[in-house]
Amino acid sequence: MFAYLLLVLNVSLVIANSAICSILICIIALFKFVLPTQSSKAAGTALANKVMWLWATVNAKILSISNDIDWDIQGGEQLKKDGWYLMISNHLSWTDIVVLCCVFKDRIPMPKFFLKQQLLYVPFIGMACWALDMPFMRRYSREYLIRNPHKRGQDLETTRRSCAKFRHTPTTVVNYVEGTRFTSEKQRKSRAGYQHLLQPKSGGIAYTLAAMGEQFDNIVDVTLAYPENTEKPFKDALMGRMSKIVVRTKVLPVDEQVQGDYFNDKPYKRQFQQWLGELWQDKDQVLKDIHK
Template sequence: MLFPFIFALNIVLVIFNSVLCSIAICLIALIKALLPTSQLKVKATSLANKVMWFWSTINAGILSATNHVEWEIEGGEELKKDGWYLLISNHLSWTDIVVLCSVFKDRIPMPKFFLKQQLLYVPFIGMACWALDMPFMRRYSREYLIRHPEKRGQDLETTRRSCEKFRNSPTTVVNYVEGTRFTAEKQRKSKSSYAYLLPPKTGGIAYTLAAMGEQFENIIDVTLAYPENTDKPFRDMLLGRMTKIVVRIKVLPVDEHVRGDYFNDKPFKRQFQQWLTGVWREKDDVLKDIHQRH
């Protein structure tokens, strides 16, 4: 009987927290636009990141207060707050953003997510993400690109421009390599060879590494699972029904497997695809083990 009340309470608290922090970040962005030097702009960005940390901390508190969650987190002890990281993860739900921010907010710089262009128009949230310099990606379907070949490569150019903004202060760039949230229907349509994943898309991560590969200290490979809430984890979290969150963290080197000219060097492109396929195969095995144990 309490579930409807908990759902309404969580919705109100999350919306209030998001609106309040979004307004604060947008005000900082307006001030940042008027600042005369790049050093002052970096400080303004740091202040906006602190507001995002506050947003993440409040969300984590809401999650803990209304859900009896058993956390299972392994790895990542060597990470630090003043580093540059590329974080890759499987993608299951809106819950992933809350979980990643909750787990990593005190371990590494606040994550910057690659977001769909449509989210820019979400009231408050879209403007705050824009103010935080999060990259917005417009993805084109294969059919659209056939009709408009001039659009090919534009999303990768957006990636390059976005990554340029991250050179001035420690940053974590998050890339959901599958490009969309996992569902059984998407898995079927993509003819995925993985049991718990969609096929990885190499272009976005390759261009991020091409733009900032020398600056990234490590790649953080994160595997997320909600083994007792597999159907609709975000709904279950808002209802107070989330019971288990599993986070596996593996820190990978930025070495010859990921450094190279992906778009012009065909041997390197094949090597990079094989590397990412191996990472994804191992991730699928980890997920299989998690779900079999639960």
């Protein structure tokens, strides 16, 4: 009974925190819209990022008060607040967004997530993410593009427009390479050969590198795990049942392995997919060791 009362309380607190911070961010965005110069707009963006930092800080406090968590965090010591980073991560639940913001909010610029177009219409959250210049992506299937070839390349153009807004303010762009949250059922259907991961999708990260690769200082490869709360980590966290969170961070160079014409150079595309596949194999081994 106490756990369900805690669930109701925490959900109410998280909603209130998200609503208040979202409204503040939207107000800042309205002022930013009428500001005359690029430097003043950048100042507005920095202020909106501080509100997002406040949102992450309050969520971290709610998480820590409600749960007795053993945080196991390793790697990423050389990261800095004034850099530009592409962050890639496995994706387990909604908890991942809160955890990434909590862990990295004081180490790197506030993360900006690539979001599905449908999330734009979520009350408070959608408008705030739009005001923070987070990219909203409308993914097209291969079959759809065959029927509608004029839509081909629009995702890349959307990414380029979004990333152009990040050039004047240090930014962390987050890409969940699997494209969806991990479940045991999805893992069985994927037949990718990973025990704790889904098949990585190279297109999204390639879009981002094509649009902004020369500006990134590093690629930040994050591995997340909730080894004692694998089934429903988000619900467990809200009910005070989260007991351990593991975060492993590797900082990778932006070198010739990830720089090239992914969309027109087929040998490079194969090499890039091989690089990402090897990265995912290493990540799966890290997760195996964690779960042991």
